[in-house]
Amino acid sequence: MIGQALDRRDGTFKVTGRAAYSYERQDAGQAAHGYMVGAAVAKGRIVAIDVAMARRAPGVALVMTHQDVAPQGARDGTVAEQFARPWPVLIGDEVAFFGQPVALVVADTFEQARAAAALVVVTYATDAGAFDLAAHRGEAYTPKMAAAGFPADTCFGDLDRAMADTPVNVDVTYTTPHHFAQPMEPAACLASWNGDDLAVCVSVQGIAACRNALARTLLIAPERVHVDAAFVGGGFGSKLRLHEETVLAALASRRLQRPVKVAHTRRQVFNIAGHGPEMIHRVRLAARRDGTLLGIGHDVNMQGARREEYVEQAATVLRSLYAAPHRLTRHRVTNLDLNLGEAVRGPGEAPGLLAVESAMDELAIALDLDPIELRIRNEPDLDPERRVSFSGRRLVECMREGASRFGWAARPRRPASRREGDVLVGFGMSASIRACFQGATAAIVRMEPDGRVIVKSDMTDIGTGTLTILAQVAAGALNVPIAGVSVQLARSDLPVSAGSGGSWGASNTCNAVYRACDDLRRKVMGPASLWGREADLASEVARRFPDGVEGEGILPGMQDDPNYKEYSVNTYGANFAEVGVDVTTGEVRLRRMLGVFCAGRIVNPKTARSQVIGGMIWGVGAALHEAAHVDPRYGNFVNGDLAEYLVPVHADIPAIDAIMLDDFDDKANPLGIKGVGELGICGSGAAVANAVFNATGIRVRDFPITIEKLLPGLPVR
Amino acid sequence: MSSNVGRRTFLKTTAAAVLAATESGSNLQAVNAQTIAKASSAAPTRLTVNGNDLTVDLDSRTTLLDALREHLQLTGTKKGCDQGQCGACTVLVEGRRINSCLTLAVMHDGQAITTIEGLGTPDKLHPLQRAFVAHDGFQCGYCTPGQIMSAAGVLDEVSRGVPSHVTRDLTAAVRLNDTELRERMSGNICRCAAYPNIVAAIRDVAGYRA
Numbered sequence: 001m002i003g004q005a006l007d008r009r010d011g012t013f014k015v016t017g018r019a020a021y022s023y024e025r026q027d028a029g030q031a032a033h034g035y036m037v038g039a040a041v042a043k044g045r046i047v048a049i050d051v052a053m054a055r056r057a058p059g060v061a062l063v064m065t066h067q068d069v070a071p072q073g074a075r076d077g078t079v080a081e082q083f084a085r086p087w088p089v090l091i092g093d094e095v096a097f098f099g100q101p102v103a104l105v106v107a108d109t110f111e112q113a114r115a116a117a118a119l120v121v122v123t124y125a126t127d128a129g130a131f132d133l134a135a136h137r138g139e140a141y142t143p144k145m146a147a148a149g150f151p152a153d154t155c156f157g158d159l160d161r162a163m164a165d166t167p168v169n170v171d172v173t174y175t176t177p178h179h180f181a182q183p184m185e186p187a188a189c190l191a192s193w194n195g196d197d198l199a200v201c202v203s204v205q206g207i208a209a210c211r212n213a214l215a216r217t218l219l220i221a222p223e224r225v226h227v228d229a230a231f232v233g234g235g236f237g238s239k240l241r242l243h244e245e246t247v248l249a250a251l252a253s254r255r256l257q258r259p260v261k262v263a264h265t266r267r268q269v270f271n272i273a274g275h276g277p278e279m280i281h282r283v284r285l286a287a288r289r290d291g292t293l294l295g296i297g298h299d300v301n302m303q304g305a306r307r308e309e310y311v312e313q314a315a316t317v318l319r320s321l322y323a324a325p326h327r328l329t330r331h332r333v334t335n336l337d338l339n340l341g342e343a344v345r346g347p348g349e350a351p352g353l354l355a356v357e358s359a360m361d362e363l364a365i366a367l368d369l370d371p372i373e374l375r376i377r378n379e380p381d382l383d384p385e386r387r388v389s390f391s392g393r394r395l396v397e398c399m400r401e402g403a404s405r406f407g408w409a410a411r412p413r414r415p416a417s418r419r420e421g422d423v424l425v426g427f428g429m430s431a432s433i434r435a436c437f438q439g440a441t442a443a444i445v446r447m448e449p450d451g452r453v454i455v456k457s458d459m460t461d462i463g464t465g466t467l468t469i470l471a472q473v474a475a476g477a478l479n480v481p482i483a484g485v486s487v488q489l490a491r492s493d494l495p496v497s498a499g500s501g502g503s504w505g506a507s508n509t510c511n512a513v514y515r516a517c518d519d520l521r522r523k524v525m526g527p528a529s530l531w532g533r534e535a536d537l538a539s540e541v542a543r544r545f546p547d548g549v550e551g552e553g554i555l556p557g558m559q560d561d562p563n564y565k566e567y568s569v570n571t572y573g574a575n576f577a578e579v580g581v582d583v584t585t586g587e588v589r590l591r592r593m594l595g596v597f598c599a600g601r602i603v604n605p606k607t608a609r610s611q612v613i614g615g616m617i618w619g620v621g622a623a624l625h626e627a628a629h630v631d632p633r634y635g636n637f638v639n640g641d642l643a644e645y646l647v648p649v650h651a652d653i654p655a656i657d658a659i660m661l662d663d664f665d666d667k668a669n670p671l672g673i674k675g676v677g678e679l680g681i682c683g684s685g686a687a688v689a690n691a692v693f694n695a696t697g698i699r700v701r702d703f704p705i706t707i708e709k710l711l712p713g714l715p716v717r
Numbered sequence: 718m719s720s721n722v723g724r725r726t727f728l729k730t731t732a733a734a735v736l737a738a739t740e741s742g743s744n745l746q747a748v749n750a751q752t753i754a755k756a757s758s759a760a761p762t763r764l765t766v767n768g769n770d771l772t773v774d775l776d777s778r779t780t781l782l783d784a785l786r787e788h789l790q791l792t793g794t795k796k797g798c799d800q801g802q803c804g805a806c807t808v809l810v811e812g813r814r815i816n817s818c819l820t821l822a823v824m825h826d827g828q829a830i831t832t833i834e835g836l837g838t839p840d841k842l843h844p845l846q847r848a849f850v851a852h853d854g855f856q857c858g859y860c861t862p863g864q865i866m867s868a869a870g871v872l873d874e875v876s877r878g879v880p881s882h883v884t885r886d887l888t889a890a891v892r893l894n895d896t897e898l899r900e901r902m903s904g905n906i907c908r909c910a911a912y913p914n915i916v917a918a919i920r921d922v923a924g925y926r927a
């Protein structure tokens with residue numbers, strides 16, 4: 001079963017419109033509609049808030065502001081699990097970022113709530129804010145840690161000396177912009193109370209984190225919170241944390257004693273849901289003439305926000321990627337009066353590799369060396385900073401396989417040397433690495449006397465294929481037909497997983513389910529030594545377990561798994577892109593793209609390929625399209641909608657293919673699985689950017705590479 | 718809005734309301750804004766949805782999208798942006814595709830609407846629905862109903878000879894190919910970025926080769 005390219009189990013529901021996402025759920029009966037009112041200033045204080053007119057408007061049931069909101073748990077950065085921290089709303093009169101919710105209006109219909117929201121009159125005392133990273137970069141501070149448990153800084157040898165002593169080096173500054181997840185389903189919550197119990201149908205990536213965060217915020221016991229996220233319309237990091245819509249829906253529903261639902265408007269997704277922060281990257285590479293790296297350095301200065309620290313792990317990408325004796329990687333944070341940064345697909349790697357893998361291309365040019373050869377010459381034997389072995393590192397194979405399939409040998413050797421009519425043609429490549437994580441996960445597998453199997457986990461399927469792959473694992477492990485396996489997910493009454501995020505959902509949950517199957521079989525068949533007649537499992541259960549039987553499986557977190565201390569566990573890839581650049585207009589068109597990846601055993605090649613291709617397309621977006629721009633006067637995202645914040649659309653995306661190497665990483669976990677959710681976006685943007693350079697000879701170091709940045713260098717003679 | 722509020726007044730008060738919300742303070746703006754909240758009235762609207770004749774009492778501000786989702790419980794049609802920028806809300810009105818968030822339900826009195834629920838059912842999938850499953854033309858599924866309805870619209874447009882921005886010869890019969898398809902489908906954003914698979918699915922149904 002593992003390894004079969006099965007169709008998605010929920011496919012029929014999704015293509016017929018029968019999949020009900022949280023705002024659409026009818027479970028609680030007719031819900032009132034909540035509409036959030038956002039602050040119209042980025043920094044200041046609410047001097048007065050007049051809700052009288054809104055309260056009198058037709059259909060309005062409630063207008064809630066900081067003046068009458070119920071007490072909530074305070075923000076608490078000491079709660080170890082970041083996504084389970086309290087997220088209080090409407091607290092006090094202080095405005096910390098543009099669009100921060102300052103009121104919730106609840107009415108019988110959406111139209112009434114929206115109209116009444118426009119009647120809330122807020123008077124602000126506005127303070128001058130700091131919004132521009134470049135202008136304030138000198139105020140950066142040194143954080144204690146980067147996200148995901150990485151040290152903020154690492155230093156080996158003397159990079160400055162290496163830079164001074166080597167004949168060829170690169171010292172360049174790249175910038176990556178504020179970047180948004182923008183899943184197609186705006187975050188939403190339908191809340192209803194039954195006595196002291198709160199039920200939320202909510203659009204989140206992790207059930208347990210949501211439950212705990214909500215309980216801490218509402219000052220109630222976690223057992224009183226019942227979370228259900230049956231269908232989630234994408235997350236990409238933006239639904240890891242609790243957000244205002246969920247807390248507001250819960251508070252309003254408690255006050256009104258009726259179900260209340262609240263969704264972000266698309267503009268509110270830009271204001272509230274968190275962004276990958278803008279960064280300035282200084283990349284230094286010091287090499288001998290033969291391309292051997294003696295020094296590598298990556299300094300990242302990123303936007304932060306005062307109310308909570310978020311240090312995206314962007315300067316970690318070089319730590320395990322290339323060998324070099326002299327190394328320096330550092331994170332710095334510049335607090336601005338903008339919303340808090342949050343994880344966006346490939347946090348760390350997405351912006352980090354964009355800069356680093358572009359700089360590696362610059363070095364290859366300076367050395368006049370094939371960029372693949374440059375990378376191969378700096379392939380480490382051991383993890384260069386942790387000094388432990390790699391588990392299953394096949395980066396070179398990814399590059400070689402990709403080169404041959406893509407026809408890399410036929411690339412234009414010199415930049416700006418190939419022209420087809422008005423189009424300059426270029427090839428580019430990049431390498432990818434993505435650290436693997438493992439989070440404590442439990443699962444239950446139950447077999448009924450009639451042979452039906454039920455898999456239970458609170459893991460979500462946010463488009464990741466979880467429903468399908470867990471059925472595959474259980475059917476394979478128990479040797480039963482997959483049609484007889486049902487999978488229950490994404491509810492807080494189910495065994496706790498680590499949720500969806502960090503590319504660990506498949507490996508965590510598949511392994512826990514596999515162990516649960518093992519436990520089940522042991523209970524029925526006795527010790528493993530007695531097994532062999534597999535088909536007997538179901539008949540044994542029918543004979544001896546009239547109430548059915550359950551197996552439990554647990555996968556420990558990486559801190560309790562020695563393999564994650566003794567090995568450097570990562571996934572790898574190589575991306576190849578061909579672009580055409582119009583010599584007159586500067587328009588860049590992707591022509592084709594290929595990625596070759598090594599990511600452990602692939603449970604379902606069909607869903608895995610889709611996820612990886614999706615990630616590669618995010619790389620195209622990062623290279624060519626996506627940037628949220630802050631108005632330096634007012635601190636708001638000026639292009640906060642899907643017409644102005646450009647994401648790739650059909651016309652931007654030609655044939656793209658992804659190859660997964662046949663792989664199994666026995667150090668990662670018993671099933672040999674690693675994750676693919678983020679691997680596609682790691683480095684892929686740099687392949688596109690390097691292709692643009694190869695086409696035009698113009699190196700744009702300020703992402704995304706848009707027309708106005710290319711035009712001054714065109715036409716190329 | 719009530720019938721004696723003209724389009725002009727409506728636009729003016731809308732602008733005032735925006736000012737009131739963002740700049741705050743002025744009573745005059747607030748009074749104007751109040752007009753808006755009152756300027757709604759229920760109007761019985763007749764719609765033929767997926768072949769069923771229905772009459773719904775709708776606040777005249779209700780979009781076709783919200784009429785379907787909130788009043789007829791047809792939640793297969795999705796709200797991705799509510800401002801005409803993503804295509805998640807695509808339905809067919811009198812056989813033509815339309816962003817249902819950009820149009821008021823009352824404007825479609827007496828018209829025939831086809832939503833994803835009407836295109837096919839789990840037991841009897843439309844060929845496009847079947848092809849989307851087979852080619853894995855989605856991940857989270859939130860843009861999917863819009864993609865499929867839009868694809869149905871595209872196939873019909875091509876059969877009627879409607880050219881697109883990338884049609885080279887406006888005098889010849891329109892032939893579907895990948896470039897035409899990608900252009901015509903570009904109003905439907907998929908953030909999961911299932912684009913290559915979506916194109917493969919539609920190509921399969923359209924019956925041309927890449």
Ligand code: FES
Binds near residue numbers: 795800806817819
């Ligand atoms: S919801 Fe209508 S176009 Fe986005």
Ligand code: FES
Binds near residue numbers: 857859860861907908
């Ligand atoms: S399938 Fe998720 S947005 Fe298209």
